[in-house]
Amino acid sequence: MGDVQTLVEVPVFEEFPKIPRLSRECVVTEKIDGTNGCVLVMEDGRVIAGSRTRWITPEDDNFGFARWVAEHADELREGLGVGRHYGEWWGLGIQRKYGQDRKRWSLFNTSKWSETRPACCDVVPVLYQGEFKTSAIQNCLDNLASVGSSAAPGFMKPEGVVIFHVQGRLYFKKTLEKDDAGKGHE
Secondary structure, three states, X not given: OOOOOOXXXXXXXXXXXXXXXXXXXXXXXXXXXXXXXXXEEOOOOOEEEEOOOOEEEOOEOOOOHHHHHHHOHHHHHHHHOOEEEEEEEEEOOEOOOOOOOOEEEEEOOHHHHOOOOOOOOEEOOXXXXXXXXXXXXXXXXXXXXXXXXXXXXXXXXXXXXXXEEOOOOEEEEEEOOOOOOOOOOO
């Protein structure tokens, strides 16, 4: 019979994923230099704070984000609803500080939170929305460099942009300074 393999011996087939087209919608937002924050609103009503890499508490906090979430739990529960909600915790005492007199949380999901959101939350500013074009991204960067931050008007050292490719569901970032070096290679 030779070397014929039975289906039992063959590994599970893994389909190659569909490749999204590059020339589709993208959303370019200002990349705010703070620290990532996550608010999880659970089905049972609990509200939990997280950083980019772990759950945090007021006793084991990240720049006071968990304490802020605990203080605004009712508003976040009602205004955000069940699910995971990601944003940037920024302002007073965090990274670039942006000339702020307080800390702020800006949600990343601009399509969901552009109109209605809890009063304690901001949304990252949309700088461009349309077909993916490197020229549009460069225009956003040039505008940030010459006019300053959209999130904190008057602040002249913004970090850069985040590009969300809608069809690919992928995020990319481009910074005004040391973009070629990458993080950790300043």
